[in-house]
Amino acid sequence: EDQVTQSPEALRLQEGESSSLNCSYTVSGLRGLFWYRQDPGKGPEFLFTLYSAGEEKEKERLKATLTKKESFLHITAPKPEDSATYLCAVQAGNTGNQFYFGTGTSLTVIP
Amino acid sequence: DTAVSQTPKYLVTQMGNDKSIKCEQNLGHDTMYWYKQDSKKFLKIMFSYNNKELIINETVPNRFSPKSPDKAHLNLHINSLELGDSAVYFCASSQGIVNIQYFGAGTRLSVL
Numbered sequence: 405e406d407q408v409t410q411s412p413e414a415l416r417l418q419e420g421e422s423s424s425l426n427c428s429y430t431v432s433g434l435r436g437l438f439w440y441r442q443d444p445g446k447g448p449e450f451l452f453t454l455y456s457a458g459e460e461k462e463k464e465r466l467k468a469t470l471t472k473k474e475s476f477l478h479i480t481a482p483k484p485e486d487s488a489t490y491l492c493a494v495q496a497g498n499t500g501n502q503f504y505f506g507t508g509t510s511l512t513v514i515p
Numbered sequence: 516d517t518a519v520s521q522t523p524k525y526l527v528t529q530m531g532n533d534k535s536i537k538c539e540q541n542l543g544h545d546t547m548y549w550y551k552q553d554s555k556k557f558l559k560i561m562f563s564y565n566n567k568e569l570i571i572n573e574t575v576p577n578r579f580s581p582k583s584p585d586k587a588h589l590n591l592h593i594n595s596l597e598l599g600d601s602a603v604y605f606c607a608s609s610q611g612i613v614n615i616q617y618f619g620a621g622t623r624l625s626v627l
Contacts, residue, residue, distance in 0.1 A: 436613050442556075445620075445621075446621070448558070448605075448616075463598075487554060495613050500612045501563070503548075503563075506561075507557050
C-alpha cells in the first residue's frame with residue numbers, strides 16, 4: 405500500500421540546536437517529493453521539490469535530501485521563526501495523479 | 516493580490532444543509548485541487564482538475580461534488596452535511612500536474 409510517514413511527530417529544539425526531520429515513503433513510480441511548511445491558520449507553503457535519489461536542495465537554514473526510500477529535511481541552527489509544521493508530500497503514478505501527504509512534523513524552536 | 520483565494524474563510528452550518536466553497540486562482544495555472552485537513556492535521560487530496568478535466572477523484576462521499584467552470588475556478592459543493600465533514604478545506608493550484616502547488620488560506624467548516 406502506498407504511504408508516506410513522517411517522524412518525529414513533534415520536535416522541540418533550542419535555538420541553534422540543529423536536527424533532521426524524516427519522511428519515509430513507499431510508492432510505485434515516484435514523480436516528485438515535496439516539502440511544505442504550514443503555519444497555524446494558513447495553507448501549506450512550498451519549500452523544496454526533489455525528483456531523484458541523490459538530489460539535494462538548500463535554502464537558508466534548510467536542506468532537503470532524497471534517497472530511494474526517504475527524504476530528510478535538515479535544519480541548521482534553527483531560529484524561533486522556523487517553528488511550524490513541516491509536511492512532506494509524494495507524487496507518484498504514470499501520470500502523477502497519485503498524491504499523498506505525510507502527517508507532518510510539528511517543530512517548536514525555543515529561544 | 517492573493518494568488519489562491521477561497522471563500523468563505525469560516526462556514527458554520529447545521530447538519531443536513533447544502534453548502535458551497537469557492538476557489539479562484541490568478542496565477543494562470545491549469546491544475547486545481549481540493550484537500551481536506553482533519554483535526555489531526557492530516558491533509559488528504561479529494562479532487563483535482565487539469566484544464567477543466569477531472570483527473571483525481573479520491574474515495575469521498577458522493578455528497579461532495581467539484582465544479583470547474585474555467586481553469587481559474589474550482590468550487591466544492593457539499594450536500595446533506597454531516598458532523599464528520601467538519602474540517603479545514605484547502606484549495607490549491609499548480610502549473611501542470613507534477614509541480615509545486617500553491618495553497619489558499621483554507622475554509623474552516625463546522626457542522627453542528
